[in-house]
Amino acid sequence: MxxxxxxxxxxxxxxxxAAPLVALALVTVGLAGCTTYDTAGARPAGQDPAVTEETVDDTTQDDAVGDVVPLAVVESAVGATEDQDWYWYAVVVDNPNPDHIFPDATFTIEAIAADGTILASDSHWKVLLSGQTALVGWFTDIGDEQIAHLDVIGPEPSEAVHSPAGETxxxxxxxxxxxxxxxxxxxxxxxxxxxxxxxxxxxxxxxxxxxxxxxxxxxxxxxxxxxxxxxxxxxxxxxxxxxxxxxxxxxxx
Structure with a gap:
């Protein structure tokens, strides 16, 4: 539309x-388990950014995760403000699992220089649902350095919770x-x-x-x-x- x-x-x-927000008492400040996602294969510009439209519910806490497909970064971008002092970034993450959510997902977004140096990082804590989620933020302490790409670190498949689609x-x-x-x-x-x-x-x-x-x-x-x-x-x-x-x-x- x-x-x-x-x-x-x-x-x-x-x-x-979305799942009901009673699960949003997120107090985790570290990564209990983490995976670095590959941003090199992110969606090229112009490809259809459609979202998987399936509903999920986190009221069923099933310990048997089953065959959970790993999360993927489908698109990422970073850009400087006109005065080059701050950098905005956007990362679109896809949870391709229609019946699993990540109720306590921690993400770290790292700004990487051309030589591999980590220039800055930012964190997100989310209830990650089925389909695509946008992680947007700012790097304010890059200085004169140039960001070559972003590294995205996030939850492993084992952190998923069974949550049947269509119930919320x-x-x-x-x-x-x-x-x-x-x-x-x-x-x-x-x-x-x-x-x-x-x-x-x-x-x-x-x-x-x-x-x-x-x-x-x-x-x-x-x-x-x-x-x-x-x-x-x-x-x-x-x-x-x-x-x-x-x-x-x-x-x-």
Whole structure:
């Protein structure tokens, strides 16, 4: 579903699948088990970024994980602000398992120089659901160094929890609008929940694609609460974004 703003920019909507947020008391600060994902095979610019639309539920805590397919990085991008002081990054991670989620997924995103030096790192703690999730953030202490690529470290298949598809809800985005300013682009709209429980502190990640499909801008924001069966407004300011991008919106928990 695509909506055009008055300025001719587009938005691509990703139906976001989720488990009830009672599982979100994430206190882990390290990686109990981790895997470094290969970003070299990430999706080339312009390929269809469709999301697997299957619902999952974390109420069934089955210790028998079974044949869990490893997570994969399908796309990654990094870019500098105009003054070259800060770098934004975006990583799209796919959980290809329709009946398994990662309720306490820890990710580390590393900025790597051409000679292999780790210049900086950033961390994410997620309830990782089936389908694609966008990890968006900033590196603020790179200095004059140049980032050659990103390394993504995340959970192993053994950390997955059996969670049958089709037994819970999802959130969707509507009434989306893109407004361009001299300094930034504001992407706003409504997020609607189909859950029986309130969803709190929902992260909304926004990535902007150019005409070739490449990610050239990214930012994130939060919605304090999306009521059960209800809606809430969101607004994310994307800094230093070129004009005329198509925006894709993800929710995560």
């Amino acid at each position: 695509t909506q055009e703003s008055e300025r001719g920019m587009g938005i691509m909507l990703n139906k976001t699948l 809800g999802y959130v969707s985005f509507d009434d989306l609008e893109v407004v361009e300013d001299e300094w930034y682009v504001t992407v706003s709209g409504t997020v609607t929940s189909e859950f029986s429980d309130d969803q709190e502190y929902v992260e909304v990640a926004v990535i902007g694609r150019d005409a070739t499909g490449a990610i050239v801008a990214a930012e994130y924001g939060y919605v304090d609460r999306v009521p059960a069966g209800g809606s809430a407004r969101f607004s994310v300011d994307v800094w230093d974004a070129p004009a005329g991008l198509e925006y894709e919106v993800f929710a995560s928990y």
